[in-house]
Amino acid sequence: MKSLNVNGVERRFSDEEMPATLAELLKQLDTEASVAVAEIDGRIVRPEDFARTELADGQMIELVRFVGGG
C-alpha cells in the first residue's frame, strides 16, 4: 500500500492504483477542471507541469482553486 495526503486527507492506494503523476491523481479524483495550482510538500507545481510531475509515497499534496472573494 502507498498513501498520499491530499488536502489534509490521507488517501491509500494499492501499488497498481497509485497515480504515477499529479495529472493522473487529478483524473482519478475527477478534479481536473477545478485545480488552478498545486503544492507538493510545500513546492509549487504549475498546471503546465502537472503531467510530468511524478508522485511518491507519503507526499503532502495541496490542490488549490480560485473561488469568489473580495
Added chain:
Amino acid sequence: MDKLTIAGKTFDSRLLVGTGKFTSPQVMADALAATDAEIVTVALRRVDIDDANDDTLSHIDRDRFLLLPNTSGARSAEEAVRLSRLARAATGIDWVKLEVTPDPYYLLPDPIETLKAAETLVKEGFIVLPYINADPILARRLADLGTATVMPLGSPIGSNQGLKTRAALEIIVEQSNVPVVVDAGLGLPSHVAEAMEIGADAVLVNTAIATAADPVEMARAFKLATEAGRMAYESGPRAATRSAEASSPLTGFLGD
C-alpha cells in the same frame, strides 16, 4: 474624468469589484459587466475533492478584467506570501491584494504581518495592493516599501457601515503618493460617493453588490456613485459653512 493609474497600468474605471457571495456564476458575470469595472478580486481555496465544481475563473472574462487574487484567509505574513506565490503560479499575474486578518470576528488587518509580507512580496516582484486599517503612518510605510497602492478600510469587511474612518482616510488621501483605494464596509452607493468626494482614487466593493436583492441593478448604482463622487472631487467642491450663504441675490426685494 481623469484615468486611474496603478503600477503604470491605466484604468477608466475607479470601481474595483469582488466576486464573493454571488448567488450564481451568471449573476456574478452580469453584475461585473454592469459595474464597468476593470479589476476584479478572487480568492484561493483548497479544492473540495468531493464536490469539485468549476472554478470561478471560468466565469470571468479575462480579456476584460484584470484578476486581482487576494490572500484572504491568511493569518500571518508567511501564509499571505504562500498564497501570493500560489496565485502567481496559477495565473501568471504579479498583482496581489495583500490581506492578513488573524481575527475572524472583525476581520481587521494585522499591520505588522501585512508590512512584513509586503516587504517580501515587493522584493519578489509582486505588485502589492495591501488592505490596511485607516492608518496614515502605516500607509506611508507601505508606500515607502514599494506597494502599488494602499487600501484602507472604511469599516469592517462586509459590515455595510460606510466610512467610519473618514477623518483618517482624509489624512491618508492628503499624504499618499500612491493611489488610495478605499476597501471594505462600503454598503451603499452614497458611501462610495463620499469616499470618492474626499479624494480617494478608487473604491472596492463586493458584499453590497453581491448580496443585494438585485445585484445587477445595484452594480449599476455603485458604478454611477463612483463616477459621481469622482466628478464632484475633480470639480472642486466648496467647503461647508456654519451659517447660510444666500444663493439668490440679497438686494432688489419687492417693496424695498
